[in-house]
Amino acid sequence: xxxxxxxxxxxxxxxxxxxxxxxxxxxxxxxxxxxxxxxxxxxxxxxxxxxxxxxxxxxxxxxxxxxxxxxxxxxxxxxxxxxxxxxxxxxxxxxxxxxxxxxxxxxxxxxxxxxxxxxxxxxxxxxxxxxxxxxxxxxxxxxxxxxxxxx
Numbered sequence: 647x648x649x650x651x652x653x654x655x656x657x658x659x660x661x662x663x664x665x666x667x668x669x670x671x672x673x674x675x676x677x678x679x680x681x682x683x684x685x686x687x688x689x690x691x692x693x694x695x696x697x698x699x700x701x702x703x704x705x706x707x708x709x710x711x712x713x714x715x716x717x718x719x720x721x722x723x724x725x726x727x728x729x730x731x732x733x734x735x736x737x738x739x740x741x742x743x744x745x746x747x748x749x750x751x752x753x754x755x756x757x758x759x760x761x762x763x764x765x766x767x768x769x770x771x772x773x774x775x776x777x778x779x780x781x782x783x784x785x786x787x788x789x790x791x792x793x794x795x796x797x
Contacts, residue, residue: 673699673730673761680758681785685709690753695789699761701726705794717794725788732784733759736777738766745770755782 677699685692692709703719721729738759745768747754754771757778770778 673726675700675702677730677761678758679729679733679785680756680760681782682756682758684754684756686753687751692753695785697721697726697729697785697788699726699730703789703792703794705789713794713796716797718797719789719792719794721788721792729784729788730761732781734761734763736781738764741766741768741775741778743768745773745775747771748773757782 680696682694696704705717707713
C-alpha cells in the first residue's frame with residue numbers, strides 16, 4: 647500500500663509543469679506612457695501624447711500635426727492592456743537615460759514610462775534600442791487610430 651501511495655505521488659508531481667507562469671501587469675489610472683516628439687529642420691510633427699492605464703489619451707499638437715492644441719481620446723481596454731503588458735516586459739533599468747544623438751537635424755523623442763514599479767525617461771533619436779524605436783512607432787499608430795476631441 648505504501649509503495650502504491652509513493653507511486654501515485656511520483657506520478658502526480660512528475661506531470662506537474664515546471665514552467666513559471668508570467669505575472670501579467672494590470673495597469674491602473676495612475677500609470678502612464680508619454681511620447682514626446684521634437685522638431686527638426688523641416689516639417690517634423692511636434693507633439694506630446696500621454697496614454698494612461700485606464701485608456702484615457704491626452705494629446706497636445708504643437709506643430710506640423712493634424713491636431714493642433716490640446717485633445718483627448720480613449721483607447722480600447724484590450725489595446726491598453728496589450729501596450730502596458732509590452733511596456734512592462736522591457737528592461738527599463740538597463741536602458742540609458744540619454745542615447746547618443748547622431749544628427750541634431752533629426753527629430754528627437756522622449757519616452758516616459760511611469761508606474762508604481764518603474765519611473766523612467768529616455769531621450770533618443772535614431773540611435774535608441776530597436777525595441778524603443780518600434781514602441782514609439784506603435785504608440786504613433788495607436789494614437790492615429792483613435793478619435794481625438796479638442797479640449
